[in-house]
Amino acid sequence: MKLRTYVLVVYALFSASFISSQTTDSVANKIADAFNELSNFRTFDNIYLQTNKDIYETEEDLWFKAYILDAHYFTPSVRDHVLVVQLINEDTQRTIWKEKYEILDGFVNGHVYIPSTIEFGNYTLMAFTSHSFYKDSNSFFSFRTISIVDKIDKSVKSGTDDPEKSVLHEFTLFPEGGDLISGIEHNLAFKATDKAGIPLEVSGKLFENNQAILDFETKHAGMGSFSFRFNKSNVYKIKLDQDSTESYDIPKIKLKGKSLQLVSQDEHEAIFKIAKNNYSEVDTVYLRLQSRGTVYSVAAMALKNQGFVKIPLKDIPQGIAEVTLLNQNFQPIAERLIYVKPNQKLYIETTLDASEYKTREKIKLSIKVHDQYNAPVIATLGLSVVDQLYKNKHDPKTIMSHYYLSSQLKGAIYDPNYYFNPENEDRQHALNLLLLTQGWRRYVWSENELHSLSKSDYKIIPDPLEGIVYAKQKSRNKTPTHPFVIVYSGVEQSDTYFLETNFANRFELNHEQLKLGKRGFIFLKPVGDSESEYRINIHDISFDSINHYRKSQAAYYPIIKETKTNNDANTAFFEYDSTQKLDEVILRKRKERAYRDKYLGRLDSLATVVIPDCVCEYNIVNCINHCPQKQETYSEEELLKMFNLTMIKGFYGKREFYSPTYEAQTPEDDFPDYRNTLIWKPDIITDTLGEAEIEFFCSDIFGNFNVTIEGVGQNGLLGSETLDFIVRKKY
Known part of the structure; x- marks a missing residue:
């Protein structure tokens, strides 16, 4: 893949000079080609799971939609045809469901049945393809956490009794660009968390030679930064106001080197300052910007002391971009991450035909999808309408937080949806702090990360x-x-x-x-x-291989923002007068089926014919002592061996979500309708105007309901939208 953009402006302060365009063009292409070749060692799929709700009861259906997108461009991937899915108990690590599903055009509309015998607690729904999970991967993100409870009013409330909660456990410092260089002003970012990874608000002072010279405090989610010109000949310490007895060393100060600093950024461009503390000679340096493994721009500069580089952001997609400073030998010497175009997304507008409804009343939902320029987009969407009691509104996992942040940075991100809410006016500054701290050298597409991957094919899931x-x-x-x-x-x-x-x-x-x-x-x-x-x-060793290798790899799920729970708001199940209660129910165990497959049952009936009658040496027909006996039933293993067959489990069959209609009265309408999921529709595709309309009916449950719509456009844009409405009792 060739260089995408090379329209850069280099400003010079003090002493800097330009390099000929012919030289810079050839060098830029060389730098771009080297990195793009490195990123193409592996082809990756990035999987996101959307579920119809977050909390389930036993004997319910878990409906999910899997988005299998190309990790470079976030467009539907067609590399694989098999999706391997597991449901695992988080406490016992016992797998209670494992099936294979067919991938169609980059999507899977799947179903998991939750049996009555399952233990209550938290579970992890995981999904893998042969291009999403490798033996030498350092981490994986393609999973969703759910809760399974006895009854919804007995669900576990948020919060913890951990005595170490809210106690400072880790305070870490992160120099912008990677290193502190003596005599050059630097941004020094910091992050404070408790043992559970929950951010803490702190303040403190920077000491130089035991004298306080600077005050600082956190600005967002336990993160903050300050600027200072450090000198290697001095001694620096940091003390926090929350614990003045503890002191923290700053990172090592290098005597010589070059620094990289973001000066300003908007929707159109980003300006960087490059500086060095050795003025004796002019050095050639290069500034490379890449996003998701694709190089979009390279700038060259002849640097004597400091200079500024302006990088246009027009052709760069939304998300994290890595800016790397290279020396004349093309070796990375400083790098930092920036977040580009947070407003470039799929805008999903939803309109209901009423503000509230009665039980069993029809609902019409209109959907309109467009981009940031208000142009309609053909998009593939997943829709869920569910009783709010079964939704965890504080679960930070959305299609945008997954693809744009969680799967790009290592570690669990606290409240990632904050950065996508336009109502948060400081979100760009907060994003910058996140990338200065958690993103510091942890970007999954970084050169260090890509170098750590072997060129060998280390696939875990065989397909075919x-x-x-x-x-x-x-x-x-x-x-x-x-x-x-x-x-x-x-x-x-x-x-x-x-x-x-x-x-x-x-x-x-x-x-x-x-x-x-x-x-x-x-x-x-x-x-x-x-x-x-x-x-x-x-x-088929897919499941065994996954369980073997995932134990040695970190699994990162976003950290939920702590909120106060109003227990009064969680009402129990509704009970209707029309419900008939039985005094006693007697359950009898059915006789277990000998075979899971009907075909083996037919073979079993043929097996008795296969063995002919036998006459032993004493002229006894079918002698029990000397003749092979006809069995009443045969085991699967015996039947397969007898008919020389090998049995392989196929795809788990597709099921349709049942949604009744109440327009024409039928005898079935007299039965109670306790659906807490009113509609699950994972296969909505908008037309050329970006529009779609969905109709469904309320159940007998009244209260607050939540609508969640997520999806991806044909242009690779992602979007998510929610809204609420009320259902009241009809009589």
């Missing part, structure tokens, strides 16, 4: 699956013929595939074959000449 056919000749004088594999589901009138094997008798099982076994299994049977015996060896 690979198998091999082993052939054994019955006769020594005959060589087995080249085998092939029959793939079918065992369901009548279903498709059948015939797979060829290569010279080593290997074959591939792809997503088209896995579709045969939706909500069931597919069967593989080797076929060759009658004079040879064939066996198939194929194993």
